Amino acid sequence: MPMPNIDPIIPGPFQCGGNDPRNLPDLDDEYLDDLTAVLKAxxxxxxxxLDSVPLALNAYNCNRKEDIDxxxxxxxxxxxxxxxxxxxVLPSxxxxxxxxxxxAKPWDPIRYTGGQFNREEQRFERGEWTPPPGSARYRFLCFIHKHRIDRRSTSQKGVHTISIWDREWDELTxxxxxxxxxxxxxGEIQRFWRCVNMPNLIGHGYNREQFLKRIRYRIVYDICEHIExxxxxxxPPRNTLYAVIGAALHHMNNACDPQVSIVPDRLELFxxxxxxxxxxxxxxxLWLCLDARPGWTRAEQEGFVRQFRILERLRWMRVLVRRDLERRMAEEEEMEDEEGGGDGEVREWVFEVMGI
Incomplete structure (x- = not known):
């Protein structure tokens, strides 16, 4: 397959309009509704x-400070x-x-470049990994699955798992x-990968038999049983949706860690x-939605943010969200000072509107 001449401007499935160096996605009403649904929840x-979660996770790639990760x-x-x-019908x-x-682009290996784990930020920082022009950007292809479960002690019927193809090692976990x-x-997931039609991965470099040999089944997770x-x-089985999101964010936060697939079996991850x-x-x-709609008035921005007042009982969420927003505001102020421009708007009003 020939190498494309143009790199994707922004992670799919989004499009990017204009020449904004931050590469903000065009959030149409449907996309904005999906992200709003996740924020409200x-x-x-x-x-x-559930159907909004993959889009929201894809949006986590956009407009990040680590724009080369x-x-x-x-x-x-x-x-x-x-x-x-x-x-x-066979899955596709x-x-x-x-x-x-x-x-179709070559993957530039990370494992030869070193790097170290930042304990304060709880993320792996890359070493000298800077992909050359024309190399690949997507390390992980992620597939969230919903299984049916019949458990007498709960009426919930859905359990969520996740498969992640890692191009660093050419294997799926x-x-x-x-x-x-x-x-x-x-047994269900083995049958799924035996039958699924995915020609751009299975049959492209590996035939079906070779692909199946490159799957690892990671089930060394005991924290749920300890909680019970x-x-x-x-x-409730449905709580595994949070665990899946946690594993997904762990991978994206530590995308330069060669061994990122070893997800810690801890409560804060589950x-x-x-x-x-x-x-x-x-x-x-929240910041992405506000940045991607620059035409909103202050009143419209406040109305949008007001939907997401975090409940009092979620004290941990209130404290940690504020901490991260303060970090973002400090970075924006520093950037404006360095560039000597900007309107000085760092959205400190968000704390009052959200009640945090």
């Missing part, structure tokens, strides 16, 4: 609308057929066009953080409660 401590692509959620049911995965173009019914889900032992009650996870994700989406 996080502010209330409820479950985000590798990207991750999230495909729409796949519904996994139970083992005791017949697949009436169609990748975004920018991702297909990117797969499937993460399952729920301790009940794993044997069944392993402590609470003496079942953890609930995605650590500062670099849901709080930073929330702050990023």
């Amino acid at each position: 996080l502010a209330k401590g409820s479950y985000p609308r 590798p990207w991750a692509y999230f495909h729409p959620v796949t519904i996994i057929t139970p083992l005791d049911a017949t697949m009436k 995965i169609e990748l975004d066009e920018d991702v297909i173009d990117d797969l 499937w993460h399952d953080t729920y301790h009940v019914g794993r044997e069944v889900r392993i 032992d402590t609470l003496r009650d079942a953890v 609930g995605a409660q650590a500062l670099p996870l849901l709080p930073r994700f929330f702050a990023h989406l």
Whole structure:
């Protein structure tokens, strides 16, 4: 396949209009509605609308300070057929066009460049990795799955897992953080990858048999079982959606860590409660929406932000979101001072509107 002449301007599935060096995405009403739905859910401590989660995670690539770090692509959620049911139609995965173009480009390995873990920021900082022009940007191709579970102690029927193809090692890791019914889900996901039609990955460099040998099944997650032992009650299966988001954000925050697929088995990852996870994700989406709609008046901005007042009971979320927003404002002030321009607007009014 010939190498494309033009690099994608911004991570898919977004488009980018104008010549803004920040590469802000064009958020049409549908995209804005999806991101709004995720922000509202996080502010209330409820479950985000499932079909909006991949778009929101893709948006986490956009307008980030680490603009040279590798990207991750999230495909729409796949519904996994139970083992005791017949697949009436074989599953199919169609990748975004920018991702297909990117797969044709050479991947510049990270593992030879060193780097170190920043404990304060809880992220791996790259060494000398600076991809040459024309090299690939997408390191991870991510597929969130929804499985059906029948557990007597809960009425919920959905468990979420995630498969992540890592171009650094050319292998796929499937993460399952729920301790009940794993044997069944392993069988389901094995059948899924045996049958799925995805010509831009399977059959492109690896045939089906070779691809299946490059899958790792990571199930060494015990934190959910420990929580149940402590609470003496079942953890709702749907909580795994937070675990999946936590694993996804962990990968993106540490995209220059060669061994990022080893996701720590800790409570703050299972609930995605650590500062670099849901709080930073929330702050990023909020800022991205405001930056991408420069035509909004101050009143329109305040009306938009007012929807996302974080509940009092989510004290950890309120504290950590404020901390990350303060960091962003300080960076914006510093940038304006260096450039000697700007209007001095750093949105400090957000704290009053959100009540944090």
